[in-house]
Amino acid sequence: MALICPSWSYVSNHHSDPDGRIILIWKPHLNITISHQSRQSLTCRVDYPSVPPFYFTAVYAGNTVEERTELWVELLDLHATLNLGSYPWLVRGDFNEIRHPSEHSIPSISQISSPMIDFNSCLHQLEIQDLRYHGEKYTWSNKRPDNPIAKKLDRALINEHWLNSYPRSLAVFHAPDISDHTPCCIEPIRPLPQAGTKPFKFFNYLTLHPDFLKLVAETWVCTESENHSLSQLSVKQKELKSVLKTLNKEKFSDKQKRVSDTNCLFMDAHQQFTRCGGKEMKGSTEGNSDRWTW
Numbered sequence: 001m002a003l004i005c006p007s008w009s010y011v012s013n014h015h016s017d018p019d020g021r022i023i024l025i026w027k028p029h030l031n032i033t034i035s036h037q038s039r040q041s042l043t044c045r046v047d048y049p050s051v052p053p054f055y056f057t058a059v060y061a062g063n064t065v066e067e068r069t070e071l072w073v074e075l076l077d078l079h080a081t082l083n084l085g086s087y088p089w090l091v092r093g094d095f096n097e098i099r100h101p102s103e104h105s106i107p108s109i110s111q112i113s114s115p116m117i118d119f120n121s122c123l124h125q126l127e128i129q130d131l132r133y134h135g136e137k138y139t140w141s142n143k144r145p146d147n148p149i150a151k152k153l154d155r156a157l158i159n160e161h162w163l164n165s166y167p168r169s170l171a172v173f174h175a176p177d178i179s180d181h182t183p184c185c186i187e188p189i190r191p192l193p194q195a196g197t198k199p200f201k202f203f204n205y206l207t208l209h210p211d212f213l214k215l216v217a218e219t220w221v222c223t224e225s226e227n228h229s230l231s232q233l234s235v236k237q238k239e240l241k242s243v244l245k246t247l248n249k250e251k252f253s254d255k256q257k258r259v260s261d262t263n264c265l266f267m268d269a270h271q272q273f274t275r276c277g278g279k280e281m282k283g284s285t286e287g288n289s290d291r292w293t294w
Contacts, residue, residue, distance in 0.1 A: 011044075012039045021060045022093075035082055040071045041093075043078060051188070052165040055084055059093030065115050068097055072122035079126050090160035091128060094140075094154050094169075094181060097117065100234065103152035105138060112234070120234075123157065131156040131186070132199060135173035139182045154181055200241050209251060215265070219243050 007028050013056055014020040017039040024042055026032050032049040035055070043057040057078070061068050066203045079085060097119045101109045138150035156171035163169075176182045209291070219240045 013039065013042050022058050024058060033087055036078055038074060040067065041074060041078075043082070049277060052088055054088035054162060054165065055082065055087070057091045057093075058093060059091060061094060061096040063096060068095070068115065069118065075122060076125060085127060085159065086161070088161055088165045089128065089159045090131075090186065091157040092155070092184065092186065096153055098151050098153065099123075103138070105148070105150040121125070126157075126159070126170065128157040128159045129199070131158045131162075131169060131171045133171035133173060135171075135184075139184070140180055141176070149197060155185060156184060156186055178223045186195050200245075202244065203248060203252070205252065206244060206247060206248075212247070215243055215247060216240065243291060 005025070008025055009028070010023060010025040011030070011032075011034055012020040012023045016037050021039065022037075022042045024032070024044065029048070033045040033047075034042070035045055036043040038287070040061055041059050043055060045053060047053045048133050059071070061071050075091070078110055097115055098104055099116060099120055101112060101116075121287055133156065137152065139152050139154035141148065141150040154173070158169070169186065169188045170190045172185045172187065173182045174185065220236055
């Protein structure tokens with residue numbers, strides 16, 4: 001390392017695994033404090049001038065369900081021991097597990113499995129979610145042209161404090177080269193792109209729309225699934241998210257234009273009132289009433 005990058009520093013988890021599965025390398029202007037390491041993870045605190053400090057956990061999950069279960073427990077213990085819920089926290093690496101059947105390239109994989117449920121349950125308890133990203137959908141492939149299989153095994157996960165401290169951060173999954181995994185770059189500060197996934201936001205004003213409860217009830221009842229109850233809940237939530245996005249776009253978008261149009265209506269009505277002395281005002285406002293309602 002001294003020959004390749006003379007001024008850089010590094011640490012690995014050789015103390016926890018003879019193979020050294022995880023290596024962390026950083027430039028001299030960063031202040032890195034190692035907080036924990038194991039065979040499947042390495043956690044550190046990162047301090048950099050003029051930006052909020054944060055915790056970073058590098059993950060390389062084992063190939064077996066038993067190993068990954070140990071990792072989920074380990075992350076939950078870390079969350080409590082280091083009080084990670086009070087700091088910006090980024091968790092990045094190969095989790096060797098998908099969250100949903102849609103993250104598998106084979107269409108026949110349609111049922112959510114127990115390992116998926118355990119993984120999602122762990123992330124829910126840790127209160128972390130996927131960082132906004134663009135690039136490759138699948139981050140691993142078996143590199144077999146005759147029987148190709150691809151999955152999303154690599155992720156960048158963040159908590160609420162990270163999102164508040166680095167609201168424009170982005171994960172970019174590049175096309176793979178010789179590796180069977182896609183490289184991922186984290187950009188903490190970046191202008192919002194025109195394309196890419198964005199975290200879903202629920203706006204309280206949607207509940208004021210007269211069709212809100214009806215749309216929620218219809219979507220919830222009509223979305224049927226024969227999968228496990230947790231999978232069924234996930235399907236219902238995804239469908240409901242799409243419905244609420246459409247409602248927000250159709251009824252609440254272009255707020256500035258709506259305000260401008262409303263102001264023009266008011267000015268027109270006021271001019272008519274002035275010209276006609278209020279005699280035709282009632283008919284005029286009734287004719288435009290539809291434009292004032294949902």
